[in-house]
Amino acid sequence: MNTTDELEQIRNEIAKLELQLSQNKALQEKKTALQNERDRKLETRKKILIGAATLKMIELGLISETEFTSFLNRFLDRPHDRKIFGLE
Secondary structure (H helix, E strand, O other), X not given: OOHHHHHHHHHHHHHHHHHHHHHHHHHHHHHHXXXXXXXXXXXXXXXXXXXXXXXXXXXXXXXXXXXXXXXXXXXXXOHHHHHHOOOO
């Protein structure tokens, strides 16, 4: 095998490895995106369950609606969020 052939073989191997690297990076990015999506869905589900539990506690009289509204008033900063609860 002459030097030109060896050089071409090395270039082909590099191109093959670069392609594998690119494919592996794309796969890793996809896995990360899927995990992030699962994490966001889990976080949303937790918030829904916390809200449902809080509403049930109010319904059962374990927390007064006034106490809860006071809590929201202290912690909700965004006007859109405050408006949802009548805290304008």
